[in-house]
Each structure stands twice: as C-alpha cells, then as structure tokens.
Amino acid sequence: xxxxxxxxxxxxxxxxxxxxxxxxxxxxxxxxxxxxxxxxxxxxxxxxxxxxxxxxxxxxxxxxxxxxxxxxxxxxxxxxxxxxxxxxxxxxxxxxxxxxxxxxxxxxxxxxxxxxxxxxxxxxxxxxxxxxxxxxxxxxxxxxxxxxxxxxxxxxxxxxxxxxxxxxxxxxxxxxxxxxxxxxxxxxxxxxxxxxxxxxxxxxxxxxxxxxxx
Amino acid sequence: xxxxxxxxxxxxxxxxxxxxxxxxxxxxxxxxxxxxxxxxxxxxxxxxxxxxxxxxxxxxxxxxxxxxxxxxxxxxxxxx
Numbered sequence: 001x002x003x004x005x006x007x008x009x010x011x012x013x014x015x016x017x018x019x020x021x022x023x024x025x026x027x028x029x030x031x032x033x034x035x036x037x038x039x040x041x042x043x044x045x046x047x048x049x050x051x052x053x054x055x056x057x058x059x060x061x062x063x064x065x066x067x068x069x070x071x072x073x074x075x076x077x078x079x080x081x082x083x084x085x086x087x088x089x090x091x092x093x094x095x096x097x098x099x100x101x102x103x104x105x106x107x108x109x110x111x112x113x114x115x116x117x118x119x120x121x122x123x124x125x126x127x128x129x130x131x132x133x134x135x136x137x138x139x140x141x142x143x144x145x146x147x148x149x150x151x152x153x154x155x156x157x158x159x160x161x162x163x164x165x166x167x168x169x170x171x172x173x174x175x176x177x178x179x180x181x182x183x184x185x186x187x188x189x190x191x192x193x194x195x196x197x198x199x200x201x202x203x204x205x206x207x208x209x210x211x212x213x214x
Numbered sequence: 215x216x217x218x219x220x221x222x223x224x225x226x227x228x229x230x231x232x233x234x235x236x237x238x239x240x241x242x243x244x245x246x247x248x249x250x251x252x253x254x255x256x257x258x259x260x261x262x263x264x265x266x267x268x269x270x271x272x273x274x275x276x277x278x279x280x281x282x283x284x285x286x287x288x289x290x291x292x293x294x
Binding site for chain 2: 056057060061064092093099100102103104105106107145147148149165
C-alpha cells in the first residue's frame with residue numbers, strides 16, 4: 001500500500017509527511033506535480049507549503065497542475081485523499097472539498113499548538129479516533145479561515161478556541177463520502193513526543209488504515 | 215486590447231483585511247466609516263480587435279482561474 005506525497009513548486013512539508021508515514025510503517029513516496037499517472041498509488045497527500053507561491057489565491061494555480069487530474073480520479077474512486085494546510089486550500093480550489101479558505105480573522109499568521117476535537121469519525125482522517133477525542137497539534141497558517149456559504153460540509157475536527165475564525169470552528173472538513181479531507185493544522189508535526197506532541201499519530205494512522213489496494 | 219477585471223468578494227463573505235483597515239482608520243480618528251472592503255483589479259493586454267469577443271474570452275478566464283466562484287464576483291471591462 002503506497003501513498004503519493006505531492007510536491008508542487010513551493011511545497012515545504014513533504015519530507016515531514018513522508019517521514020511521519022514511514023515511521024508508522026506506511027510506504028510513502030514523493031511525486032512531482034507534473035506527474036500524470038498515480039496508478040501505482042493507493043492514496044495521496046497534498047502537504048503544506050506555498051504551492052506556486054500562493055499567487056492569485058492559495059491553491060488557485062496548483063489546482064491546474066498536471067497531477068491534479070489524477071488526484072481527482074482517486075477522489076472519485078474512493079481512495080483516501082488528504083490535504084494538509086496548503087493542501088486543504090488546493091482541494092477547496094479544485095472543488096473536491098466545499099468552501100474556501102480566506103485570511104485569518106485577526107490577520108495574524110498563527111504558528112502554535114491548538115487543541116481540536118474529533119466531531120466525525122467516518123472520514124479517512126479520523127476513523128481510528130474516538131468521537132470527542134481531544135488532539136493537540138500545531139497550526140501554521142495565514143489563510144486558515146474556512147468559509148462555506150453552502151454550509152453543508154462535514155466537519156471532522158473542530159477547534160476548541162477557533163483561533164482563525166473558521167465557520168463552525170472547522171479545523172478539518174470532509175467531502176460527503178469522507179474519503180477526501182482537508183485539515184488546517186499539521187498532524188505530521190505532532191507525530192513524535194520529540195516534537196512536543198504525538199497526538200497527530202491517530203490521524204495519520206487513520207489515513208494509513210483507510211488505504212485499500214488500488 | 216486593454217482589459218481590466220475587477221474581482222470583488224461577495225458581501226456575505228467576511229473580509230478580515232477590510233475590517234482591520236477600518237479599525238485602524240477609526241483608531242486614527244476617522245469617524246463614521248460604515249465599511250471597508252479590499253478588492254482586486256487585474257489588468258490584461260489581450261490580442262484581438264473585437265471587444266465583445268475579447269470580453270467573452272476574459273470572462274471565461276475569470277470563471278476558470280481569476281475568480282473563486284465560492285467567494286467572489288467579477289466584472290470585465292474592455293478598453294482601447
């Protein structure tokens with residue numbers, strides 16, 4: 001079972017994600033954004049960073065990278081598709097997740113640990129967690145304020161203190177089927193006690209356990 | 215042809231930048247500001263001599279990339 005970790009120009013969390021998945025026994029490889037065939041992979045992660053410089057809007061240009069057609073195909077085929085931070089923004093721009101991400105309410109770049117609560121366990125990010133479980137993971141974003149005028153999204157994780165003004169305090173949002181998820185804080189940066197928290201492991205394990213052979 | 219595209223955030227979507235600018239202006243003593251919104255203008259130079267056709271092409275660009283349909287509306291103006 002293999003996970004593709006996509007690298008756009010400007011992505012900067014890809015090695016952290018690969019390291020965290022491998023340390024949990026997963027198989028993960030970096031894939032350049034110009035790749036047009038992900039048929040050897042069973043799941044995909046769009047990691048954090050500043051894809052294509054975040055020009056125009058975060059994720060707006062990345063959604064047209066060649067690899068995104070394959071990401072869309074995997075999303076439709078029920079494979080796990082996870083966007084972390086900037087990856088969340090890309091999935092919203094691509095229309096694979098509802099809503100959009102705008103600047104934080106107080107216009108501050110927020111870089112600190114936050115506490116989130118599991119509000120839906122039928123997603124590829126939360127299936128191994130308990131409903132109501134509290135998780136301490138770091139947030140590291142300026143455009144983390146999720147808005148959805150449709151307001152019918154599935155919220156998988158909710159902030160306890162809503163630091164960025166997200167609608168419904170959403171920290172992670174899923175599509176209807178729960179196989180496409182965007183999460184604003186970084187589970188891979190809380191995957192070892194050395195990093196200050198290992199709370200993110202349950203989220204990455206959920207992802208790995210959601211993989212089924214392609 | 216010179217084309218300008220005005221991308222505006224829908225009124226129901228919060229604009230944290232506008233809100234914070236309004237707060238700063240109020241702190242500077244500028245009273246009675248009802249609202250501040252920050253929008254974006256993109257200038258393009260597009261080859262072609264039929265303004266209607268150029269406008270349609272740029273509107274397609276807006277739907278595809280320049281504006282986010284969840285958040286924003288757009289207005290295309292074709293000049294000389």
